[in-house]
Amino acid sequence: MAVVQIKDNVYWVGAIDWNDHDFHGYSTAPKGTTYNAYLVIDDKITLFDTVKEEFKMDLYHQIRSLVKLEDIDYIVANHMEPDHSGALPWIMEQAKPEKLFCSKMGKKALLELFHDETWPYEVVGTGDSISLGKKTVTFLETRMVHWPDSMFSYILEDKLLISQDAFGQNLATVERFDDEVDIDALMDEASFYYANIVLPYSPQVRKVFDNLGKSGWEIDMIAPDHGIIWRSHVDKILQAYDRYSRQVTGNKAVIVYDTMWHSTEKMAKAIGEGLNDEGVSYRLMHLKAYHHSQVMGELADATAVICGSPTHNNGILPLVADFLTYMKGLRPMNRVGAAFGSYGWSGESVKHLTELMESAKIEMVGEGIRVRNRPTHEDLASCRELGRSVAKAIKEKLAAHA
Numbered sequence: 136m137a138v139v140q141i142k143d144n145v146y147w148v149g150a151i152d153w154n155d156h157d158f159h160g161y162s163t164a165p166k167g168t169t170y171n172a173y174l175v176i177d178d179k180i181t182l183f184d185t186v187k188e189e190f191k192m193d194l195y196h197q198i199r200s201l202v203k204l205e206d207i208d209y210i211v212a213n214h215m216e217p218d219h220s221g222a223l224p225w226i227m228e229q230a231k232p233e234k235l236f237c238s239k240m241g242k243k244a245l246l247e248l249f250h251d252e253t254w255p256y257e258v259v260g261t262g263d264s265i266s267l268g269k270k271t272v273t274f275l276e277t278r279m280v281h282w283p284d285s286m287f288s289y290i291l292e293d294k295l296l297i298s299q300d301a302f303g304q305n306l307a308t309v310e311r312f313d314d315e316v317d318i319d320a321l322m323d324e325a326s327f328y329y330a331n332i333v334l335p336y337s338p339q340v341r342k343v344f345d346n347l348g349k350s351g352w353e354i355d356m357i358a359p360d361h362g363i364i365w366r367s368h369v370d371k372i373l374q375a376y377d378r379y380s381r382q383v384t385g386n387k388a389v390i391v392y393d394t395m396w397h398s399t400e401k402m403a404k405a406i407g408e409g410l411n412d413e414g415v416s417y418r419l420m421h422l423k424a425y426h427h428s429q430v431m432g433e434l435a436d437a438t439a440v441i442c443g444s445p446t447h448n449n450g451i452l453p454l455v456a457d458f459l460t461y462m463k464g465l466r467p468m469n470r471v472g473a474a475f476g477s478y479g480w481s482g483e484s485v486k487h488l489t490e491l492m493e494s495a496k497i498e499m500v501g502e503g504i505r506v507r508n509r510p511t512h513e514d515l516a517s518c519r520e521l522g523r524s525v526a527k528a529i530k531e532k533l534a535a536h537a
Contacts, residue, residue, distance in 0.1 A: 148197035150190035161428030167307030178268025188221030215244035241284035304362035314367035340380035392443035398477035409522020422454035446478035463495035474503035
């Protein structure tokens with residue numbers, strides 16, 4: 136992949152990973168990802184972030200097409216996660232830069248990751264600035280968006296925000312800018328990324344928005360460390376992150392389930408009919424067909440999650456337990472939910488589902504529905520009524536947050 140000039144004397148020098156389809160425990164298939172790094176050529180030639188270790192030679196060739204590695208004066212490490220710092224030890228050894236800029240927590244992380252105290256660390260914090268010559272870089276710490284070390288770098292003269300993992304997408308593509316791809320598909324990818332990476336840090340994202348407002352920075356380009364660079368739809372992605380971080384949801388439910396002999400599946404479909412009766416949109420997602428990250432992508436704008444499993448070994452099926460554990464870690468807020476399931480002789484699944492969902496702060500509607508063996512017409516009517524009850528709870532929740 137050739138380097139791309141994104142601003143005057145600012146270049147994308149990253150790498151495309153077409154084959155990484157399992158990223159942080161969620162599926163990026165079939166799209167892969169990118170590891171974005173940026174080189175500024177000024178009086179002080181400066182590299183912002185690196186790439187995953189196995190892509191270090193891609194990074195080398197990108198930089199070498201512009202300057203020699205030993206010409207690099209400064210390196211800025213905005214985020215220490217190994218997909219952005221993995222190539223750093225090799226680059227440090229080859230380039231021998233004058234300074235390595237990072238946050239206080241960034242230095243701590245680098246020492247713990249690479250155990251090299253000889254690097255020329257220069258710790259910076261919010262409001263600190265450095266001159267590269269014609270360009271000025273100002274830093275903003277963004278702790279826990281989504282690691283403690285994270286920070287933004289802002290190049291004043293270019294109105295360019297280098298935003299580490301914020302505003303990113305896992306999207307492998309030769310296109311580098313938002314106006315070169317379908318914007319609706321790109322926004323879907325940004326939402327999916329947020330729902331599976333950034334969601335638990337939404338309160339910290341709110342603080343970042345406050346600090347960006349106080350900074351007075353004019354931003355006409357956002358260059359994240361993954362995916363597409365925003366230049367034509369900057370306001371759109373900023374507004375979207377405002378919604379994402381407030382966890383604004385809509386008139387929608389997600390029914391997620393696994394089934395053994397289709398009884399629980401029949402219940403799921405009946406619950407969906409009840410939602411539809413009340414004018415609520417829903418997605419029916421069988422966990423043998425959908426990865427748990429795809430479910431979270433759908434839950435991003437849904438107000439309800441309704442979860443079903445037959446009883447299995449006095450508990451629930453493994454894929455359902457996997458999803459609920461994954462969802463709890465991502466900490467969705469302001470959701471309602473319900474539980475359902477079939478059983479052969481013991482019937483504990485609904486109890487376990489309810490406890491797990493309540494531990495994830497889901498506001499449960501009713502006590503859930505249990506059906507022994509195959510559901511009767513009366514059982515399915517009860518499931519349909521549960522769907523209607525959840526629909527009413529969705530409308531009450533949306534009205535309360537309007």
